[in-house]
Amino acid sequence: MRIVVGGQIDKDEIAAMVRSAMPEATVAVKGDLDAVMAMKKGEFDYYVGACNTGGGGALAMALALLGKAKCATISMPGKVSSEKDIEDEVRGGKTAFGFTAQHKDQVLPVLLSILKRKEGGTL
DSSP: OEEEEESSSSSHHHHHHHHOTTTSSSEEOOOOHHHHHHHHHTTTSSEEEEEESSTTTHHHHHHHHHHHEEEEOOOETTTTTOOHHHHHOOOOOOOOEEEEEEHHHHHHHHHHHHHHHHTTOOO
């Protein structure tokens, strides 16, 4: 699995969390535009990013270049998506995920677990 980390906040910390949870994954940290362009070229399977709103700086470039059908905000101020909601987004074909930096410890492990199951064929 190949995951690129974009967004505006805590990129290195998020990448470290991904590497820790998925040591077998290829993980890169890039600026938003470079990250999304790499997704468009097929160099990465998934994009994750954080900002203060979960959808603005975290997903703006992904929304613009990948389209809404590929993007999901999995947390925003005052709302953290449930595991079922995140799973539904993955099942629905979403490949770019934004969340608030404040919720990274809550949503990122859930998302990564779901992506592992998907890639392993058990989702």
